[in-house]
Amino acid sequence: MSILSAIGLTNDSSNATKVRYAIVGVGDIAQEAMMPGVDHTGNSEITALVSGDPEKARKVADQYNLTDIYSYEQFDQMLSSGKVDAIYLATPNWRHAEFVIPALKAGIHVLVEKPLEVSTAQCNAIAQAAKESTAKLMVAYRLHFEPATLSTIEKIRGGEIGEVIVFSSTFVQKVDPANHRANNGIEAGPVFDMAPYPINAARYIFEAEPTEVVNAVGARHPQAGLGDFDDTVAVTLRFPGNRLAQFVVSYAANALESYFAVGTKGSIAMQPAYTYGKPLEQTVTIGQDESSHSFKNTDHFGGEMKYFSDCILNNRHPEPDVEEGYADVRVIEGIVKALKSGASVTLEPFSRTTRIDTKHQVEQLRAVKSPDLVDVSNPAEGVDKVPKN
DSSP, X not given: OOHHHHTTOOTTSSSTTSEEEEEEOOSHHIIIIIGGGSGGGSSEEEEEEEESOHHHHHHHHHHTTOOOEEEGGGHHHHHTSSSOSEEEEOSOGGGSHHHHHHHHHTTOEEEEOSSSOXXXXXXXXXXXXXXXXXXXXXXXXXXXXXXXXXXXXXXXXTTTTOSXXXXXXXXXXXXXXXXXXXXXXXXXXXXXXXXXXXXXHHHHHHTSOOOEEEEEEEEOOGGGOOOSSOSEEEEEEEETTTEEEEEEEEXXXXXXXXXXXXXXXXXXXXXXXSOSSSOOEXXXXXXXXXXXXXXXXXXXXHHHHHHHHHHHHTTOOOSSOHHHHHHHHHHHHHHHHHHHHSSOEEOOOOOOSOOOOTTTSOOOOBOOOOOOOSSOOOSBTTOSOOOOO
């Protein structure tokens, strides 16, 4: 058996050095950000689409000269078609396990958008399927491959700002009331949709796992025209060593995204911090001396797919794996409990076994232009590019 066959790739592909992907869910994130960057990865290609809207799927398929289109009900048929090696999953958060688990059982590799799922129970079910599968799973933490982010981690690891004891972040945007995120409750709201960014950032800044949701406070702004959930949420997390992380996420405020890592010698500010489609900006302050650096805009999505395909082709374990996905959902679940109870929530003990490798995970593919979107639009009012899960 060849190595390609052993890891789930066959000679049926027109190019055996490329991983063949089915795009599952052709909403805004897939159309705007992931699909345009696949071609220039050099090791990946799109061979199929899976969608609940056949007309939209047909129009998108025409843009990429694709002929294989499947409905969600035909997902198993797609898995057994012999035409795909992996899927990129961009369905709503609460429909991830529904597709991840059958794909893994079929030996099909999975690149799944974050959050991994909407409960730790579902994450554990995915983890069990991954353990039993020959296929690989990666959660799409695109910033784990982005140069500005990795530079920040390296500076902190190098002790440039001393011991980091405070993390603070604001990540807010105005969401169009017509968007599905505004009408599907808390699981589509900012806690699940936006909070993974500051949660994940705090975890890689501190290189530790939070032990407690100290508090979580929600607010609703009727003028925003959103659904029955807290459109703005403020959270404080406690990390080992009496370190604190605070952040605010919102669907009701003018767009802003930033974070600050504050240490005993200095600080690092990232603003923008989480976006794609424009350069990220880093400001380092040591004592009273300040320096700033604008990092070149890169293709975050093509970069993460290139990395994952390289892991598949070379039989390497991807860093942002099922454990990384679970780590954030563990915190989100605690935040939801704290919002409901109004009390602090102690998180179950958890240790991450793998951290970001800043030397080998950096990807610097050039940014690409998005095509005309088909029957979808960016969820944010008045913003061309915002990070969506």
